[in-house]
Amino acid sequence: MNGFTTLSASNVLGYEDAKSTAEFLLSRTDHRPTIGVICGSGLGGMVKLLTDTDSFEFRDIPNFATSTVVGHAGKLVFGSLQDKSVVLMQGRVHMYEGHSARKVAFPVRVFKLLGVKTLIVTNAAGAINRTYNVGDLMVICDHINLVGLAGLNPLVGVNDSRFGTRFPPMSTAYDKGLRSLGLKLASELGMKEFVREGVYSFQSGPMFETVGECRLLNVLGADVTGMSTVPEVLVARHCGIRVFGVSLVTNRCVMELDSDEVPNHEEVLMMGEKRSADMQRLISEFVGKIVD
Numbered sequence: 670m671n672g673f674t675t676l677s678a679s680n681v682l683g684y685e686d687a688k689s690t691a692e693f694l695l696s697r698t699d700h701r702p703t704i705g706v707i708c709g710s711g712l713g714g715m716v717k718l719l720t721d722t723d724s725f726e727f728r729d730i731p732n733f734a735t736s737t738v739v740g741h742a743g744k745l746v747f748g749s750l751q752d753k754s755v756v757l758m759q760g761r762v763h764m765y766e767g768h769s770a771r772k773v774a775f776p777v778r779v780f781k782l783l784g785v786k787t788l789i790v791t792n793a794a795g796a797i798n799r800t801y802n803v804g805d806l807m808v809i810c811d812h813i814n815l816v817g818l819a820g821l822n823p824l825v826g827v828n829d830s831r832f833g834t835r836f837p838p839m840s841t842a843y844d845k846g847l848r849s850l851g852l853k854l855a856s857e858l859g860m861k862e863f864v865r866e867g868v869y870s871f872q873s874g875p876m877f878e879t880v881g882e883c884r885l886l887n888v889l890g891a892d893v894t895g896m897s898t899v900p901e902v903l904v905a906r907h908c909g910i911r912v913f914g915v916s917l918v919t920n921r922c923v924m925e926l927d928s929d930e931v932p933n934h935e936e937v938l939m940m941g942e943k944r945s946a947d948m949q950r951l952i953s954e955f956v957g958k959i960v961d
């Protein structure tokens with residue numbers, strides 16, 4: 670199935686598939702996680718925070734797609750963090766790898782059936798907002814789903830009410846309480862000067878944006894732009910999982926035609942590595958403070 674799937678093809682990977690994948694995992698680990706974490710490009714080092722781990726390659730998990738992108742290890746790791754049971758995706762798959770939105774977001778439905786109540790989603794993104802700096806962390810307060818507004822989203826197809834309602838609201842996609850907690854912790858950890866709150870815009874990739882596209886996103890109110898996250902958030906909200914999202918600003922989007930800057934994946938990975946310690950501290954403290 671490719672990314673630009675038909676409506677009928679998007680009806681596959683339903684409740685029974687998620688259930689059988691969840692049962693497969695639950696029969697191979699004693700962890701019963703209530704928190705799920707998805708690591709963006711270059712941010713998979715977060716796995717080092719976990720103790721007492723059980724690890725699975727995506728390719729060995731029924732119904733999971735395999736990650737093909739450098740910086741995405743493609744492992745699902747169960748473990749303990751701050752005395753809590755956590756399931757962490759060390760890397761993710763993207764629509765530009767040739768998967769439908771439903772396939773990309775499928776692990777979140779599995780998370781739901783594992784017992785996950787809170788999803789922490791991270792990504793690498795380019796700065797549209799001219800006041801943002803490379804290396805900033807941005808707590809996501811909202812998104813603009815350019816791909817999904819046109820119909821390429823994981824909720825298209827027959828609705829299974831065991832997951833959620835046909836018409837889920839997205840005006841409250843990023844939980845207010847979790848956002849406040851994240852910003853408060855960032856302050857307490859001395860990160861205030863490089864932690865922002867803003868809007869993530871989703872395009873399919875794999876190309877970085879043109880100058881005109883970046884200018885358009887700026888007019889639309891986006892602070893950063895990326896190629897992931899939103900399908901996972903839609904599925905999480907549809908099935909009642911709370912969401913906390915953080916973008917790492919890995920580059921400034923090019924908004925002048927005569928600029929010499931050229932965004933590239935190597936720079937994205939390098940910045941992920943550079944800021945990984947701060948991201949890990951924030952997420953670790955955050956997990957410790959989550960109340961189910």
Ligand SMILES: O=P(O)(O)O[C@@H]1C[C@H](O)[C@@H](CO)O1
Nearest residue numbers: 709710792793896897934937
């Ligand atoms: O998985 P994320 O959104 O962190 O990855 C970003 C978007 C592309 O996959 C890649 C571009 O460098 O990084």
